[in-house]
Amino acid sequence: MTAKDVRLELLKIPWFQEQKPGHVTKIAGISHLRHYKTGEVFFREGDRQDYFYIVLDGRVALDIFIPHRGKVRIYTAEQWDVFGWSSVSPSVRTRTAGAVGVMDGTVVGIDAQELIGLCDQDPGLGYRVMTRLAHVIASRLMVTRLQLLDMFAEPPAGKNVGE
């Protein structure tokens, strides 16, 4: 799989279609394609950060291990979703969740340290990448908030919402 092949795959992703061709080529140069099977583990909690991923197809679940409860799946990433994005963070050093394929598919893996280097060298690229990651984080925060609210839980006693 050459950088040219990866570039073609990246250009299927709507966000990349809006980027400068030179930026896409640079990112393709630090990326690889990975086909995976259901049950295949991308990383586990505590692993060293190296790549972050964009799902091209299939489904990947993020899970966190809770003592006495086992692994709890907290999110699934599907087409065009990003996972492992905290590897681009300057402070997070190890994985805070695990990732496992739950439906066969393909992802693009992007070397996080190389990407940070590209962003440092080219602030225009850096701005675009970080703006995108901010959007990803904001949407993930929205999902987490709604999950935290436990909106489908039984209403507390005394709240007159059902007879």
Added chain:
Amino acid sequence: MTVPLSMPNAGGGSAGYASKLLLPHWADIVKIIPEAEGVTTYHLRLTDPEVQARYRFQPGQFNMLYVPGYGEAAISMSSDLESNPGLVVHTIRHVGNVTKAISRMKVGDVVGLRGPFGTAWPLEQIRGKDVVIACGGIGLPPLRGALYHILRQRADYGKVTLLYGARTPKDLMYPDEYETWKQADIDVQVTVDRGDETWNGRIGVVPMWFYHFRVDPRKTAVLTCGPEIMMRFVIYEALARRIPTSQIFVSLERNMKCGQGACGHCQQGPFFICKDGPVFPFSAIESIFNVEEY
């Protein structure tokens, strides 16, 4: 308009009409289907055949179900007349005194029934459009009748997408029907808030699934029902895609009592949810939706 069951055939004046609307008819429980923990579907048949014969409703409307000694609860119909001729189907979450009393009932027991009340999903108005049905938890039952209607007249509607979310996989309503809906060209997207290692389906929340498909705002209608916090974010996502407020339809739940806009228990701003709703175009309620302490 669907005429409530207790409407007199003649005379009585407005006071007589109102009082008759407050009288329940008896209905036999003919079938009970456990759906999920704390949620059950009841098939009811009105005891008086004449009353049953003239009983009509539209998907989205609700009945007041009455249990002597406990009171009444407003419950939406969870099917339509064509799918269950001669029956009134309700899917009930047992969270209050009345609904918990119903949970202890058996086939052959009777409940009181008044209705139908309220507005329905605008199935004629949205004919020809793409339809996004976004619902969560116990918000699917009030939309199932609308879904059945669309299924029967599938060619009259464009692309139809069902976005349905629940707390966990075991809380999903009607899972045995999803395959049938998919085969009828309904794009069924199911997600849960949390799953264990055996769940290979989606985990996330309903509003985020708007990210995964494109809508044409000129020809799309959204029908939403579920927790209001979920509907709020569904509306945000629909508006972000420039779907007009007049094409977003919301089903509100309030403390309905009389069912005819007389007692004021369900009043919100200028509206009586029981009479002017429960289904509203978002354009009508925009000013009172998402207002604190309402």
